[in-house]
Amino acid sequence: DVKVTQSSRYLVKRTGEKVFLECVQDMDHENMFWYRQDPGLGLRLIYFSYDVKMKEKGDIPEGYSVSREKKERFSLILESASTNQTSMYLCASSLLLTGKDYTFGSGTRLTVV
Amino acid sequence: DAKTTQPNSMESNEEEPVHLPCNHSTISGTDYIHWYRQLPSQGPEYVIHGLTSNVNNRMASLAIAEDRKSSTLILHRATLRDAAVYYCILNVGGGADGLTFGKGTHLIIQP
Numbered sequence: 529d530v531k532v533t534q535s536s537r538y539l540v541k542r543t544g545e546k547v548f549l550e551c552v553q554d555m556d557h558e559n560m561f562w563y564r565q566d567p568g569l570g571l572r573l574i575y576f577s578y579d580v581k582m583k584e585k586g587d588i589p590e591g592y593s594v595s596r597e598k599k600e601r602f603s604l605i606l607e608s609a610s611t612n613q614t615s616m617y618l619c620a621s622s623l624l625l626t627g628k629d630y631t632f633g634s635g636t637r638l639t640v641v
Numbered sequence: 642d643a644k645t646t647q648p649n650s651m652e653s654n655e656e657e658p659v660h661l662p663c664n665h666s667t668i669s670g671t672d673y674i675h676w677y678r679q680l681p682s683q684g685p686e687y688v689i690h691g692l693t694s695n696v697n698n699r700m701a702s703l704a705i706a707e708d709r710k711s712s713t714l715i716l717h718r719a720t721l722r723d724a725a726v727y728y729c730i731l732n733v734g735g736g737a738d739g740l741t742f743g744k745g746t747h748l749i750i751q752p
Contacts, residue, residue: 532684561739570728571685571742586739618684627675627732627740632684 531555532621532633540639547606549636551619557631560602561620562586562594565635571618577602609640645729650747653719661714661746663729668709673732675740676703676714678725685728685742688714724750 535550553560561576563586573586575594583594591613595603602621606613619633646664653659665674676688689696689703691712696703702715716723728745 563742568744570744573739573741576739584738587741620684626690627673627730628687628690630677630685630687630740632686634682635684 532619532631534617534619534633534636536636537634538637538639540641541606541609543610543640545606545609545640547609547638547640549604549606549617549619549638551602551604551621551633552600553602553621553631554600555621555623555631556599557621557623558599559622559624560596561622561630562592562602562604563618563620564588565616565618574604609638611640614638614640645731645743647727647729647743647746649744650749652749652751654751655721656718659716659719659723659748661716661727661729661748662711663713664711665729665731666710668731669733674703674705674709674712675730675732676701677728677730677740677742678723679728679745680722680725688727690732719748719750721750721752724748 532553541547562574563571565571572588574592577583577596593605617636620630622630673692675690677685678688679685689701691703704713726745726747728742730740
């Protein structure tokens with residue numbers, strides 16, 4: 529089974545802290561994605577990556593950055609966490625871009641206090 | 642942006658068929674229709690996809706209107722484990738910009 533593993537299930541951070549959310553996939557997928565999910569808003573795409581060292585902005589990249597130094601790992605970085613970044617963060621990977629093989633992790637629930 | 646419209650929630654009884662509708666009136670000729678679902682406390686998972694013809698797989702069936710402006714996900718015999726949020730998504734531009742998930746339909750299954 530394809531596995532997408534997110535390093536933390538729950539995380540509590542203070543306002544202004546630099547936060548790293550880690551995602552690792554074990555199926556040699558080219559594409560990786562970061563979404564956030566909020567009640568009433570559905571999933572919104574933050575950043576994605578087609579390849580190592582490549583990154584593309586999604587719909588809501590403000591306040592976030594990403595890093596992809598290795599194919600299997602895609603990190604989401606909150607440079608200075610704010611309370612409005614309290615959310616569920618979901619990582620996904622896919623081999624194809626056709627949309628039929630996205631595999632998601634279980635999510636990291638981040639609370640910024 | 643190509644958008645989809647789904648009911649916020651639907652309720653059905655266990656072991657009965659469920660028809661989940663989706664409107665996508667601005668769909669273009671090359672946009673695939675994808676369905677994902679999100680079970681409680683999990684990330685979304687792929688259900689089915691199609692372009693023009695109706696599609697069947699072990700999880701569900703997808704019925705696509707002739708004009709492609711709407712589609713229906715059919716769960717033939719719902720179980721309690723099918724209770725989830727179901728997302729209807731258009732794969733715009735071959736998916737090169739990532740899938741855009743809307744708010745989906747919260748499916749409630751009554752025993």
